[in-house]
Amino acid sequence: MTAPTLRVAPAGFGFGSRRSARLIERNLYVYKHGWLVILSGFFEPLFYLLGIGFGLGSLIGTINGPAGQPISYQLFVAPALLTTAAMNGAINESTFNFFFKLNYNKTFASILATPLSPGDIALGELGWALIRGGLYALGFMAVMGLFGLVVTPWVVLAVPAALLVGFAFGAVGMAATSFMTTWQDFDLIQLVVLPLFLFSGTFYPVDAYPDALRVIVQLTPLYQGVDLIRSLAVGAISPILLFHVAYLALMGIAGLAVTSRRIDLLLLK
Amino acid sequence: MIALPRTNSTVGRVFEHRFLQYRRTFRASIFSSFLSPALFLTAMGVGLGSYVSSSAVSSLGGVSYLAFLAPGLLAATAMQSASFEATFPIMGGLVWNKIFHAMYATPISPRDIALGNLAWIAARLTFIAAVFTLIIVLFGAAASPLVVLAIPAAVLTGLAFAAPIAAFAATQRTPDRFSNIFRFGITPLFLFSGTFFPLTSLPAFLQPLAWLTPLYHGVALTRGLSLGTIVNDPAFALVHLVALLAFIAAGTWALLVTMERRLVRG
Amino acid sequence: MPEHPSEPLIHARELTKRFGTFTAVDSIDFDVARGESFGFLGPNGAGKTSTMRMIGSVSPISAGTLRVMGMDPATEGSRIRARVGVVPQQDTLDNELTVRENLVIYGRYFGLARAEIGRRADELLEFAQLTERAGDQVEPLSGGMKRRLTIARSLINEPELLLLDEPTTGLDPQARHLLWDRLYRLKQRGVTLVLTTHYMDEAEQLCDRLVVMDKARIVAEGSPRELIERYSTREVAELRFGPDVAEGLDGRLEGIAQRVEHLPDRVLLYADDGEAAASAVHQRGLKPETVLVRRSSLEDVFLRLTGRSLIE
Numbered sequence: 148m149t150a151p152t153l154r155v156a157p158a159g160f161g162f163g164s165r166r167s168a169r170l171i172e173r174n175l176y177v178y179k180h181g182w183l184v185i186l187s188g189f190f191e192p193l194f195y196l197l198g199i200g201f202g203l204g205s206l207i208g209t210i211n212g213p214a215g216q217p218i219s220y221q222l223f224v225a226p227a228l229l230t231t232a233a234m235n236g237a238i239n240e241s242t243f244n245f246f247f248k249l250n251y252n253k254t255f256a257s258i259l260a261t262p263l264s265p266g267d268i269a270l271g272e273l274g275w276a277l278i279r280g281g282l283y284a285l286g287f288m289a290v291m292g293l294f295g296l297v298v299t300p301w302v303v304l305a306v307p308a309a310l311l312v313g314f315a316f317g318a319v320g321m322a323a324t325s326f327m328t329t330w331q332d333f334d335l336i337q338l339v340v341l342p343l344f345l346f347s348g349t350f351y352p353v354d355a356y357p358d359a360l361r362v363i364v365q366l367t368p369l370y371q372g373v374d375l376i377r378s379l380a381v382g383a384i385s386p387i388l389l390f391h392v393a394y395l396a397l398m399g400i401a402g403l404a405v406t407s408r409r410i411d412l413l414l415l416k
Numbered sequence: 417m418i419a420l421p422r423t424n425s426t427v428g429r430v431f432e433h434r435f436l437q438y439r440r441t442f443r444a445s446i447f448s449s450f451l452s453p454a455l456f457l458t459a460m461g462v463g464l465g466s467y468v469s470s471s472a473v474s475s476l477g478g479v480s481y482l483a484f485l486a487p488g489l490l491a492a493t494a495m496q497s498a499s500f501e502a503t504f505p506i507m508g509g510l511v512w513n514k515i516f517h518a519m520y521a522t523p524i525s526p527r528d529i530a531l532g533n534l535a536w537i538a539a540r541l542t543f544i545a546a547v548f549t550l551i552i553v554l555f556g557a558a559a560s561p562l563v564v565l566a567i568p569a570a571v572l573t574g575l576a577f578a579a580p581i582a583a584f585a586a587t588q589r590t591p592d593r594f595s596n597i598f599r600f601g602i603t604p605l606f607l608f609s610g611t612f613f614p615l616t617s618l619p620a621f622l623q624p625l626a627w628l629t630p631l632y633h634g635v636a637l638t639r640g641l642s643l644g645t646i647v648n649d650p651a652f653a654l655v656h657l658v659a660l661l662a663f664i665a666a667g668t669w670a671l672l673v674t675m676e677r678r679l680v681r682g
Numbered sequence: 683m684p685e686h687p688s689e690p691l692i693h694a695r696e697l698t699k700r701f702g703t704f705t706a707v708d709s710i711d712f713d714v715a716r717g718e719s720f721g722f723l724g725p726n727g728a729g730k731t732s733t734m735r736m737i738g739s740v741s742p743i744s745a746g747t748l749r750v751m752g753m754d755p756a757t758e759g760s761r762i763r764a765r766v767g768v769v770p771q772q773d774t775l776d777n778e779l780t781v782r783e784n785l786v787i788y789g790r791y792f793g794l795a796r797a798e799i800g801r802r803a804d805e806l807l808e809f810a811q812l813t814e815r816a817g818d819q820v821e822p823l824s825g826g827m828k829r830r831l832t833i834a835r836s837l838i839n840e841p842e843l844l845l846l847d848e849p850t851t852g853l854d855p856q857a858r859h860l861l862w863d864r865l866y867r868l869k870q871r872g873v874t875l876v877l878t879t880h881y882m883d884e885a886e887q888l889c890d891r892l893v894v895m896d897k898a899r900i901v902a903e904g905s906p907r908e909l910i911e912r913y914s915t916r917e918v919a920e921l922r923f924g925p926d927v928a929e930g931l932d933g934r935l936e937g938i939a940q941r942v943e944h945l946p947d948r949v950l951l952y953a954d955d956g957e958a959a960a961s962a963v964h965q966r967g968l969k970p971e972t973v974l975v976r977r978s979s980l981e982d983v984f985l986r987l988t989g990r991s992l993i994e
Contacts (some may be wrong), residue, residue, distance in 0.1 A: 169790045176787055177778045181592075187599050198607025203464075205617045206472035206481070220467075257774035257835075259740050261791035262760040341452060345459035351467050 166263050170271025171278065185279065189286040192232040196290065199350070200224045211352050213374060214383035225296050226380040227349040229287050229309055230372040233280050235340070237313040240276035241320035242336050245269070246327055265410045273317045277310055284309040291380075299382030308379060308392075312372035315395040318402025319368075325409040343369040371395055426524045430532020431539070433515070434505070438540075453493060453548045457555055460612070461485045475614050479559065479643060486557040487566055487642035488611035490548045491573045491634035494541050498574030499602050501537045502582035503594045509533075510678055511589055517679065526676040530582070534668065537578045538571055545570035552642065560644025569641060572660045573634025577602075579667025586674040605631045610639075633659040689752055691716045691843060691874050692737055696746035699732045706732040708898035709746060716842075719875040721889035723882065723980060725990070728895040730878035731771060734847050737876065738768050751842070764792060767836030771847040773828045775820045781831060782807065782816040785838055792839040802838055809864065810834035826857030833864065844868065846877035850884060862887050882980035894980075896988045906980055913986045914978035915940055917956030921949045921963060921970040931968075938962045943985060952982070 178185055204220035212218040248255045249268070258268060284306045291297055323336060347353075347369035353361050364370055375391040378384065465481030476484040509516040509529075516529050524532075545567045552558050552566075581597065588594075608618065609631035615623050626632040633656040640646030646653045690713035699707040707729040714720045722730040735741035737750055739759035748755055750762045776784050782803055789799035807813045810830040815823065823831065829849070836844060849865065850858040865888055869875055879885050885892050886906045894902045894909070902909060919939070923931065931949065935942050939951035939959045949970075953959040956975035963970065984990075 166791070166793065169787075169793075172790055173776070173779075173787050176783050180778070184592075184595070187596065190599060191603060194604050194607055198604075198612060202608065202613045202617055206468045206475070206613055207464075208469045208471075210467055253772065253774035254776045254778075256770065257768075257776070257788075258791055260738055260763060260766075260768040260770070261788065261839075262764040262793070263791050264760060338451070341455055345455055346463070350459060351464045355463055355466060 164264075164267055164270075166267045167271035167274060169263065170258075170268055171275050174275045185282070188236075188279065188283055192228050192283065192287050193290055195228050195232075196221070196225055196287075196294070199228070201294075211354065212381050212383065213378040214381070214385075216381075216383075218381060221294065222296050222298065222381065223352075223377070224350060225287075225291050225294075226305060226377040227373045229284060229305060230312055230369065230376045231344050231349055232283060232287070233309040233312040234316045234343070234369055234372065236280045236283065237273075237276055237315075237317035238320045238336065238340055241273060241317040242324050242327075243333060245272060245321060246324050246330075246333070248272070266407060269321055269406060269410055273314075273321065276317055277313050280313040281306065281310050296380075299380070301379045301382045301384060305376045305379045308372070308376050311392065311395050311399070312369075312376070315368065315372075315399040315402070318399040318406065320402070322402040322405035322409070325406055343367060348373050368395070368398055426528040427532045427535060429524060430519065430529050431535045433519070434533060434536035435539075437505075438536075449544050449547045450551070453489065453551050456489055457482065457486055457551065457557070460489075461555070461557065475616060477643065477645065480557075482555065483557045483559060483643060484614075484639070485612065486552045486555065487563075487638040488635045490545060490552065490566060490570050490642075491631060491638045492606050492609070492611045493548055494545055494570040494574035495577050495605065495631050495634065496602060497544050498537055498541055498578035499581050499597065501540060502578040503585045503597065504591060506533060506582045506585040507588050507591060507594075510586060516675075520679045526679045527672055529679070530586075530668070530671045530675040533582065534575065534579060534671070537582075538575060541571040541574040541578075542567065545574075558642050560642065562641045562644055562646065566638040566641040569634065569637040572657070572664065573630060573638070576630035576634065576660045576663035576667065579664050579671055581667075583667055583670035583674045586671065586678050605629055610635045627659075630660055630663045633657075689749075690714055691718075691751055692876070693749040694747065697733070697736065697743060697748050698745040699729070699736060699741065700744040705898055707736070710893075710895075710898075710900045712893055712900065712903070714874065714876060716874055717872050719869050719877075719888055719890045721876075721885045721892035722878040722895055723880070723885045723889075723892050723984065724878075724895035725880055729898040730895055731847055733895075734845050734876070734878055738766060738845050739763050764839065765842050767839065767841035767844040769829075769832050769836045769844070769846040769849055771851070773832045775828060775831060775835070777819070777821050780817055780819055781812055781823070784820060784831060785835055788835045789838040794839065799838065802840070806834040806837055809837075809867075811860075824857075826853050826860065829853060829857070829861060830864070833861070837868075841873065843874045843876065846875065848878055848880070850879075850881070858884075882984070885980055892980075894984060894987055896984075896990075901987045902983065909980060909983045910978045912983075914982040915952040916954040916978060917952075917959075918976055918978055918982060919951040919953065919956040919960045919963075920972075920974040920976065921951065921960070922947065922972045923949065923968075923970050927968070927970075934966060934968060935963065938966075941986075950982070950985075952978070 200221040204224065207220045209217040210220050210223045212223060249265070255268060259265065263271075288297070288302065288306060291302070320336070327333065346364060347367055348364065349369070353364050353370070356364060365374075371391040371394045375388055375395075378388055461482035465485065468476075468481040473479075473481075519529055520526060548570070549558075549563060549567050553563065584597075585594070608622075609615075609626055609629055611631070615626055615632070618626070636656045637646070637653060637660070640649075640653055692712070692714040694713070695711050696709045697707060697711070698705065698709050710729075710733070712720075722728075722733060724730055732741065736743050736748055736755065739750065739755035739762045742756060751765060753762050755762055776787065779787060785803040785806055786796075786799050789802065790796075794802075804813075807816050810833065812827060812831055812834065815827065820828065820831070833846075833849070846865070850861050853861065862884070865875060869888075875888065877884075877888060879888075889906060891903070891905050892909070893900045902913065904912065931944070935949065935951065939953040941952040943950040943952070951959045951963070960973045960975060963973075
């Protein structure tokens with residue numbers, strides 16, 4: 148009897164291949180029938196901008212921006228809404244939806260019978276989520292422009308920054324999903340995502356916290372994205388932004404590394 | 417382990433089925449029932465609330481932002497939970513596991529199935545609203561003992577959504593349209609029905625529209641009860657209550673029709 | 683790795699699949715030659731599907747050796763899958779796409795050029811008799827149509843090896859015969875077919891050679907004819923007795939046939955001359971309610987090998 152032969156993941160954190168692009172093709176076919184679904188995704192952050200930024204913002208005067216300068220609440224919260232939308236989109240796609248597709252959706256079982264590997268599927272789906280996220284980010288920027296919230300050319304970089312946030316959370320979400328066995332396990336993801344969404348300097352400055360707590364918040368992942376995109380939106384460029392970028396990039400790479408080591412074992416039963 | 421309520425009425429048996437299903441997954445709802453309102457109140461009520469300008473406080477009726485927000489979130493949470501319970505589980509019972517068809521093959525009637533499901537949703541809402549109200553009190557955000565009545569007010573708010581949405585869900589064969597209900601119905605209502613800011617901040621032409629939505633009436637009731645201001649204008653409170661009951665009655669009637677039609681036609 | 687011309691298309695030795703402590707496939711050996719039509723016959727749970735998934739390189743083997751087209755599924759799964767077509771037990775069509783789009787996108791998964799896929803898709807729609815439904819959504823199609831579309835889809839990469847897991851289970855007789863006809867044409871074209879089934883008529887129709895699986899192991903191997911000759915008689919007389927008579931039959935049928943099988947609902951007499959056996963029963967004063975004399979089938983082979991009926 149020979150030793151059990153397991154699929155060997157390629158060395159390093161590389162997984163997926165050019166074949167991943169075919170998953171994106173499939174999604175384009177699907178959305179050819181239902182492009183309204185994609186369009187409707189633009190509305191959620193828009194509603195939040197109107198409701199929280201302008202509605203709730205009317206109760207709030209100015210607020211301190213990234214460099215300590217007073218800015219309108221709309222300008223403060225809009226970049227954060229862009230960031231959280233990027234995070235939520237990527238997390239939904241890489242956790243619930245990915246788990247559902249691979250465990251319950253027969254379509255993905257049929258794709259596994261082709262030369263595409265689970266890694267290809269993971270990367271393709273993540274890529275599609277990012278493409279969609281990029282479209283939403285562009286749409287959101289246009290809305291910000293309409294409301295007079297574009298105040299610096301640096302804001303253009305908020306779109307790739309939103310993609311970076313999506314990549315970081317999508318990759319980690321996928322890594323987390325590779326450890327999930329039942330739907331119940333996804334409570335844990337909510338347990339992490341909701342506090343991040345509420346407390347990462349999204350709706351009010353982290354100055355509101357006592358110093359020790361503030362430092363902890365400043366080390367959490369969503370804060371990196373919020374501060375990065377907000378700084379770009381107000382043109383407060385500083386070296387700390389490079390730290391944010393490096394943090395998010397490393398987080399994404401680490402997520403992919405874990406995913407690539409686990410995904411085949413997990414899906415090829 | 418939660419004890420199983422035993423009952424012999426046919427509506428009760430449908431309720432029992434939903435309860436048994438829930439018992440297997442209730443760990444998930446513990447999180448959303450307890451933790452998520454506490455986190456929301458901390459971040460939005462306490463954290464963001466500290467940035468509400470003193471000049472704005474008068475538009476809130478002279479209370480803290482936390483006290484203003486908390487009962488609004490209670491009603492909004494009831495709306496969200498009820499809407500969820502009225503979509504996927506209803507369509508699922510008709511399409512995915514076809515359990516309602518199986519029930520219909522027994523002495524249970526379509527009417528029992530419709531009412532049993534609404535009764536189940538009411539029970540879920542009662543639990544969620546009670547926990548949320550307890551948290552409001554623990555945050556010191558309730559100004560009146562009448563806050564206890566905010567629990568039934570929140571349940572009615574939820575049912576005002578659950579009944580018509582379930583009526584719609586009973587006509588669907590795929591969940592595709594549900595995301596539009598949430599995206600273009602529930603989310604805007606959550607944001608624009610006076611939960612986070614007084615309606616007077618909305619453009620004047622939009623304000624009458626709010627009257628047409630159950631959440632506006634629900635928030636008016638829960639907030640009036642939590643702040644104790646309801647006693648100042650009981651007639652107005654009655655109008656809100658009647659509005660909610662009208663939504664529930666119309667929705668229930670529609671659900672009886674669509675459930676019957678769906679089960680009879682197969 | 684180049685494939686040696688004389689090497690079998692599939693080569694398995696001591697092939698084993700375990701899920702935790704459960705052994706789904708227990709050290710089986712078999713070879714499938716190019717162009718052959720090979721079947722796994724056995725009841726549900728015998729390990730057929732697990733074996734098919736290992737051959738399809740979507741399920742890692744737990745022990746033993748498996749080579750498909752000269753390649754190791756553990757390291758060259760993607761290259762193997764590129765040359766294999768799979769028809770899974772349950773249709774796995776993409777319900778979000780139309781009939782034709784299902785074929786086109788599947789071709790894209792294999793990296794085929796669009797023009798080439800377009801040509802093949804039209805041919806396959808014709809082959810599957812679905813040309814008129816090309817633009818329709820998949821969901822409302824009948825079971826037989828979905829099955830044919832699944833088979834058409836599995837052919838988009840012009841596979842050398844087609845894996846069919848229970849291809850006609852759940853179809854009505856007419857749809858089954860249509861499907862058998864399509865599969866027979868593929869066989870004529872030289873496609874190697876490997877299929878699982880628990881229908882003996884299907885195995886007899888389609889398989890040049892088959893193995894009988896039971897409880898994770900292979901219990902016999904040969905052509906349908908060989909297996910019947912080896913493990914059964916030429917004919918079988920099926921007798922049904924009333925419930926009272928059946929109780930007291932013990933020993934009263936001894937010696938009439940080469941072998942007697944008592945099933946819950948009937949008694950089988952294995953004999954080369956079934957009619958003679960049936961009349962011998964009457965001569966002993968026994969009055970069966972019905973008598974049916976038929977040729978032996980793989981069902982009888984299976985009963986002999988396992989002591990159980992295939993479809994229980």
